[in-house]
Amino acid sequence: MLLPIATSLVKPILVDSHAHLEMEPLFQDADGVVRRARSAGVAAIITVGIDLEDARRALELAERFDDVFVSLGYHPHNAKNAREKALNEMADLATHRKVVAYGEIGLDYFRNYSPRSAQKAVFADQLSIAKSLAKPLVIHLRSAYEEGLTELEKAGPFPAGGVIHCFSGDERDAQRALDLGFHISIPGTITYRKNDKFRAIVSRLPEDRILLETDCPFLAPEPKRGKDNEPAYIVYTAQTVASVRNTSVAVVGQTTTANATRLFGLPLEEAP
Ligand SMILES: [Zn+2]
Numbered sequence: 001m002l003l004p005i006a007t008s009l010v011k012p013i014l015v016d017s018h019a020h021l022e023m024e025p026l027f028q029d030a031d032g033v034v035r036r037a038r039s040a041g042v043a044a045i046i047t048v049g050i051d052l053e054d055a056r057r058a059l060e061l062a063e064r065f066d067d068v069f070v071s072l073g074y075h076p077h078n079a080k081n082a083r084e085k086a087l088n089e090m091a092d093l094a095t096h097r098k099v100v101a102y103g104e105i106g107l108d109y110f111r112n113y114s115p116r117s118a119q120k121a122v123f124a125d126q127l128s129i130a131k132s133l134a135k136p137l138v139i140h141l142r143s144a145y146e147e148g149l150t151e152l153e154k155a156g157p158f159p160a161g162g163v164i165h166c167f168s169g170d171e172r173d174a175q176r177a178l179d180l181g182f183h184i185s186i187p188g189t190i191t192y193r194k195n196d197k198f199r200a201i202v203s204r205l206p207e208d209r210i211l212l213e214t215d216c217p218f219l220a221p222e223p224k225r226g227k228d229n230e231p232a233y234i235v236y237t238a239q240t241v242a243s244v245r246n247t248s249v250a251v252v253g254q255t256t257t258a259n260a261t262r263l264f265g266l267p268l269e270e271a272p
């Protein structure tokens with residue numbers, strides 16, 4: 001089934017490529033959250049399950065809402081719980097018809113909620129799971145770009161592609177991700193006053209490799225900073241990306257929606 005994209009002269013069409021609708025406080029207000037996203041022009045939301053319980057809630061939402069899709073995998077924070085049986089179960093869930101990607105998987109050396117050795121082992125295991133499922137990868141790297149990108153370079157190539165979500169690396173990291181054939185996903189942090197370096201990187205990214213995300217309920221963009229984030233607020237991120245790249249919000253919406261549709265195989269109709 002194809003989802004109709006509402007076309008409008010004023011509203012850009014956007015895809016929130018990374019959200020956590022299955023987390024509170026969004027889960028309990030899912031109807032309201034999805035309704036507000038639709039009226040802001042969000043055509044599809046990918047909600048990301050980070051352990052088995054979270055992934056099941058994400059699938060529940062995807063079954064309820066046509067325009068909600070799922071990516072799932074053991075987040076590096078939860079790597080310590082990802083034993084073989086749990087990883088097999090996760091791989092099973094990933095065969096659900098609305099799962100469009102595998103992840104977020106990766107390394108988080110900022111929080112270190114799981115020991116680094118466990119993070120590395122579970123990352124490697126899940127890279128092979130994603131490859132065998134032929135799903136695009138959703139990669140989470142925090143304070144671990146050098147090690148994470150090296151791991152990806154060793155384990156690649158990845159014919160189904162992937163995305164470095166919530167990008168927080170430097171110019172060189174961005175180039176290595178592009179060389180891997182990956183997309184770079186831009187979160188609300190691009191609106192933060194002190195983020196000139198990130199804005200400079202985004203101004204130079206190739207148009208066909210950019211995605212937008214909220215990572216909600218975290219990282220609300222200006223002017224909602226400090227509040228719980230939700231997919232409707234992706235509009236502010238799109239506006240900042242447009243101004244940084246000297247283009248219109250409509251063009252940013254068109255290109256990022258086309259990129260997300262292509263990478264994740266979303267059943268969105270082409271805008272006329
Ligand atoms: Zn993440």
Ligand SMILES: [Zn+2]
Pocket residue numbers: 018019020048104215
């Ligand atoms: Zn996330």
